[in-house]
Amino acid sequence: MIDEKKIEQAVRLFLEGIGEDADREGLAETPRRISTMCSELFAGLGQDAGEHLARTFQADNNEMVLERDITFYSVCEHHFLPFYGKAHIAYIPDGKVVGISKLARTVEVYARRPQIQEQMTAQIADDIMKNLKPKGVMVMIEAEHMCMTMRGVKKPGTTTVTHVCRGEFENNESLKNTFFHFIR
Numbered sequence: 001m002i003d004e005k006k007i008e009q010a011v012r013l014f015l016e017g018i019g020e021d022a023d024r025e026g027l028a029e030t031p032r033r034i035s036t037m038c039s040e041l042f043a044g045l046g047q048d049a050g051e052h053l054a055r056t057f058q059a060d061n062n063e064m065v066l067e068r069d070i071t072f073y074s075v076c077e078h079h080f081l082p083f084y085g086k087a088h089i090a091y092i093p094d095g096k097v098v099g100i101s102k103l104a105r106t107v108e109v110y111a112r113r114p115q116i117q118e119q120m121t122a123q124i125a126d127d128i129m130k131n132l133k134p135k136g137v138m139v140m141i142e143a144e145h146m147c148m149t150m151r152g153v154k155k156p157g158t159t160t161v162t163h164v165c166r167g168e169f170e171n172n173e174s175l176k177n178t179f180f181h182f183i184r
């Protein structure tokens with residue numbers, strides 16, 4: 001749970017640290033605004049994706065389900081700058097499917113916390129394997145990291161692509177190629 005008072009105190013100290021006047025009109029409400037914003041940006045910290053993924057439906061069709069272009073915004077844990085992009089999720093059902101919104105909700109749970117992209121990719125795949133128990137899962141994330149564009153090495157337009165395969169996707173090139181075909 002977010003401790004709003006602590007965040008407000010920290011932001012005030014931070015403003016002083018960068019040489020700002022924390023009491024000037026434009027900044028006076030900023031500690032409160034940032035603590036409210038943190039409740040939104042880091043909402044995933046108190047959440048369990050299993051709550052969403054537990055609502056399953058019986059389905060006779062065990063063909064691959066793919067949800068692509070799930071937009072997300074996260075924050076890199078090294079610099080606390082945004083990274084954002086698209087997640088693509090495919091799974092092969094084993095007699096049951098999950099409501100399509102629940103895949104996007106799972107992305108939200110893991111994006112809304114301090115993250116690194118590789119870990120987020122694996123966490124989404126592992127949670128779907130654990131809760132839905134499909135025959136296989138594949139997750140790909142394509143993202144731009146602001147810590148690489150507005151500071152540091154400054155390379156705007158660079159996209160980082162990560163992917164994770166679980167179950168039947170692990171050693172099956174044909175399934176992986178179907179995934180790549182569908183997301184393009």
Ligand SMILES: Nc1nc2c(ncn2[C@@H]2O[C@H](COP(=O)(O)OP(=O)(O)OP(=O)(O)O)[C@@H](O)[C@H]2O)c(=O)[nH]1
Pocket residue numbers: 076077078115116117118145147148152153
């Ligand atoms: N693997 C991975 N690295 C990330 C992610 N987000 C940010 N980074 C990188 O984390 C690294 C942190 O490197 P450090 O050398 O500790 O920090 P730094 O001196 O600020 O690094 P520079 O960005 O190169 O200036 C940087 O290379 C970032 O680009 C991510 O999601 N995954």
Ligand SMILES: [Zn+2]
Pocket residue numbers: 076077078079080081145147148
């Ligand atoms: Zn970073």
